[in-house]
Amino acid sequence: MPNSTVLKACEQTEIDLSGAADWVPFDAPALVGDSLRFVSGDSRGDRFRARYYRDAEQHLHARFWLGPEAEGPPGHAHGGAVAAIMDEALGLAAWAAGYPIVVGNLNVSFRNMLPLRKVVTVESRVVSVEGRKIMVHGRIFRGEKTFAEAQCLCITIPGK
Numbered sequence: 227m228p229n230s231t232v233l234k235a236c237e238q239t240e241i242d243l244s245g246a247a248d249w250v251p252f253d254a255p256a257l258v259g260d261s262l263r264f265v266s267g268d269s270r271g272d273r274f275r276a277r278y279y280r281d282a283e284q285h286l287h288a289r290f291w292l293g294p295e296a297e298g299p300p301g302h303a304h305g306g307a308v309a310a311i312m313d314e315a316l317g318l319a320a321w322a323a324g325y326p327i328v329v330g331n332l333n334v335s336f337r338n339m340l341p342l343r344k345v346v347t348v349e350s351r352v353v354s355v356e357g358r359k360i361m362v363h364g365r366i367f368r369g370e371k372t373f374a375e376a377q378c379l380c381i382t383i384p385g386k
C-alpha cells in the first residue's frame with residue numbers, strides 16, 4: 227500500500243483519547259496557545275494526537291497517540307518524538323501548576339520501544355520548587371509497561 231494511502235487512512239480514524247473517570251479535561255491551548263503547535267497542536271495529525279487532563283490533586287496527565295510520522299525504529303516511535311512529548315507535557319505541567327517557565331534541562335530514559343498507533347498515557351508531577359528551579363518528573367506508559375521516564379528542570383521566566 228503506498229504511504230499516502232496509509233496516511234489518509236490514519237487521518238480518517240478517530241482515536242479514543244478519553245481520560246480516566248476522575249480526570250477533568252485541561253484546556254492547554256487556553257494557557258499556552260501556539261506553544262503547543264509543534265507537538266499536540268494538530269488534533270487530526272499523523273504524528274501526534276493528544277488530550278490533556280488534570281486529576282483531583284491537580285496533577286497533569288495526557289493521553290497521546292503517535293502515528294506513522296513519528297516513526298523511528300520500524301513500527302515504533304522515534305526517540306526525538308518521545309523527548310518532544312516529555313518536553314511539552316512536563317513543561318506544561320509546570321505552567322499548569324502556576325509557574326511560567328522554559329525548560330532548562332530534560333533528561334529522558336528510553337525504557338522500552340513505544341509502539342505506534344497505540345494510545346499511551348503521560349503522567350507528570352511537580353516534585354520540587356527551589357527559587358526559579360521547578361523540577362517535574364514524568365513517565366509514558368501503557369498498562370504495566372513503561373516506555374520512558376524523564377526529569378525536567380524548568381526555569382521560571384522573570385517578568386512573566
Ligand SMILES: CCCCCCCCCCCCCCCC(=O)SCCNC(=O)CCNC(=O)[C@H](O)C(C)(C)COP(=O)(O)OP(=O)(O)OC[C@H]1O[C@@H](n2cnc3c(N)ncnc32)[C@H](O)[C@@H]1OP(=O)(O)O
Nearest residue numbers: 258261313314317318321328329330331357358359379381
Ligand atoms: C518569553 C515567553 C515565553 C513563553 C513560553 C511559553 C511556553 C509554554 C509552553 C508550555 C508547553 C511547552 C513546553 C515546552 C518547553 C520548551 O521547550 S521551552 C524551549 C526550550 N528551552 C529553551 O529554549 C530554554 C533556553 N535557555 C534559556 O532561555 C536560559 O538558559 C534559561 C533556562 C531561561 C536560564 O537562563 P537565566 O534566566 O539567565 O537563568 P540562570 O541564572 O542561568 O539560571 C537560573 C538557575 O537555573 C539553573 N539552571 C539554568 N539552566 C540550567 C540547566 N540547563 N541545568 C541545570 N541548572 C540550570 C542555574 O544554575 C541557576 O541556578 P541558581 O544559581 O539560581 O541555583
